[in-house]
Amino acid sequence: MQSEVTTPSVNSSPGQAPKAFYWHYAWAIVSIIAVMQMVGASIRMAFGVFIEPLTAEFGWSQGGITFAYALSSVVTAMVSPFAGSLGDRFGARKAMMLGTAMFFVGMILTGMVTEIWHLYLTFGVLLGVAQAVFLVPLIPAAMMWFRRNLGLGMGVLMGAWGVGPALAAPLMGYLIGRFGWHDTFWITAFGSVAIMFAMIVMFRDRPSDRDDLPYGALPGDPPQQKVNADPEKVKLFTRFMRNTAAYWNMSSIHFLGCVGHAVILVYIIPIAVHEGVSLILAASLLTVMSGVSVTTRLIVPVMAERMGTRSVMTVAYLIQGLTVILLFWTHDATMFYLFAIVFGIGYGGESGGFPILNRKYYGLAPVGAAHGFQMLGAGLGMAVGGWVGGVVFDITGGYGIALWISIVTSLAGAASIMMLEPTHEPLIPDWEAPTPLLDAQAESIAR
Amino acid sequence: MNLGRRTFRVFRLPIQFVMVMAVSAALVIYLGAWAADSNKESRAEAFGAPTVQNAGDIAVSPPELSADAVAWEGVFLWVCPLH
Numbered sequence: 001m002q003s004e005v006t007t008p009s010v011n012s013s014p015g016q017a018p019k020a021f022y023w024h025y026a027w028a029i030v031s032i033i034a035v036m037q038m039v040g041a042s043i044r045m046a047f048g049v050f051i052e053p054l055t056a057e058f059g060w061s062q063g064g065i066t067f068a069y070a071l072s073s074v075v076t077a078m079v080s081p082f083a084g085s086l087g088d089r090f091g092a093r094k095a096m097m098l099g100t101a102m103f104f105v106g107m108i109l110t111g112m113v114t115e116i117w118h119l120y121l122t123f124g125v126l127l128g129v130a131q132a133v134f135l136v137p138l139i140p141a142a143m144m145w146f147r148r149n150l151g152l153g154m155g156v157l158m159g160a161w162g163v164g165p166a167l168a169a170p171l172m173g174y175l176i177g178r179f180g181w182h183d184t185f186w187i188t189a190f191g192s193v194a195i196m197f198a199m200i201v202m203f204r205d206r207p208s209d210r211d212d213l214p215y216g217a218l219p220g221d222p223p224q225q226k227v228n229a230d231p232e233k234v235k236l237f238t239r240f241m242r243n244t245a246a247y248w249n250m251s252s253i254h255f256l257g258c259v260g261h262a263v264i265l266v267y268i269i270p271i272a273v274h275e276g277v278s279l280i281l282a283a284s285l286l287t288v289m290s291g292v293s294v295t296t297r298l299i300v301p302v303m304a305e306r307m308g309t310r311s312v313m314t315v316a317y318l319i320q321g322l323t324v325i326l327l328f329w330t331h332d333a334t335m336f337y338l339f340a341i342v343f344g345i346g347y348g349g350e351s352g353g354f355p356i357l358n359r360k361y362y363g364l365a366p367v368g369a370a371h372g373f374q375m376l377g378a379g380l381g382m383a384v385g386g387w388v389g390g391v392v393f394d395i396t397g398g399y400g401i402a403l404w405i406s407i408v409t410s411l412a413g414a415a416s417i418m419m420l421e422p423t424h425e426p427l428i429p430d431w432e433a434p435t436p437l438l439d440a441q442a443e444s445i446a447r
Numbered sequence: 448m449n450l451g452r453r454t455f456r457v458f459r460l461p462i463q464f465v466m467v468m469a470v471s472a473a474l475v476i477y478l479g480a481w482a483a484d485s486n487k488e489s490r491a492e493a494f495g496a497p498t499v500q501n502a503g504d505i506a507v508s509p510p511e512l513s514a515d516a517v518a519w520e521g522v523f524l525w526v527c528p529l530h
Binding site: 248252255256392412 | 456460463468474475478481485486
């Protein structure tokens, strides 16, 4: 791997070291996005608690019901690249408004389903599209607020992403027990949309919308350009990004990483139960993994920014892959907990480096399209990883082959990261460059 | 700017990306066809009759076998050259 250095601060003068942390509206934006993620994604994260009530009322099979979950994941993945471009073109705030409206309609209609195809249409398709539209533009929007110290902002966001599942399932379980599943969808629809609306009111696409500078901006930095002010320039830069190998490879790396941990996340409970661990203890393994992953989600983006993005991501992928080998010799609860802790470190670190890579490769250009394409890889990876363990178990009566697939995909992801371009200089022209210079650079690429 | 860097490409896509997608697709097809083959065999053992239909052969299917199940199995078996 070629040596990596932290991206030098653009236009920073000697002696002008930006503070690592200080109060700025960027932190309000990070908090808004964290809440949007937790509220908007909670219903999918807690989908498991709806299986039993739906089976009891309609007699639908578990496989039939969980197909709606799988469909929703795949639809979100397929729509992600378009959702990212939507955020680049019209701004994240408008995308959030559209996504929130679709989310509300999808939730209300899901609470009214009477046939299983209704569930596929409302939960699978409508909510799948809604989640992509309001979730995918959020990370690129947060990036707009950080000129420097992006790792810190992304770390807080990624950490919050891990908290959602821990809160959503018990809350949904309580609501179902108290009000029934129909009303739970409606209560969640009204409650979530009220919170999301409040968040949208306070949200701003970029610092200049409130006459502010991005976090970490220094005197002498060029003024920030409005992302959606010049659609032709956004299209041109999206084309620049698509011409880079990193645009494609980051998506396939995210795919590999997600296959690697989806196998474990979906099948660790049956694997542990198969080894004689009680169901309650086995279920707590997921809680341990999620808890540990919150810490590494927080730390990895900061480390990736300061110590070399590719190196830190490679280590996370290696930990994720190599830890799974332990499962071949794991037969008691203590060893499963040890596995959960170490695996949680790698799993939590798997995704934290991507926003930092986007910044290093594409600078301050709008990266919604690139991020959306990476989310497509991640979504498909989660779907394949979730599917493969069940198929392997049906055929062989064990999980051995699925575990090897998890190990090989994580290690292949680590190898792919090492083959990515070095991060010491951007791969595309400078977004903030004057137009004549930009034209010259575009011509040089075309040649 | 890193514009000078060139990557080996297949159909204008980086070879690394193409390999990951091709191997993953091959694995999904192989595993899907393996599962379909396994289902077919277990049904044949249970009912003593072939279950993936040929044209005009609808009557031999057991009644509880859904058309959807046969469809996905048929697609995987048709696509996979090894099954």
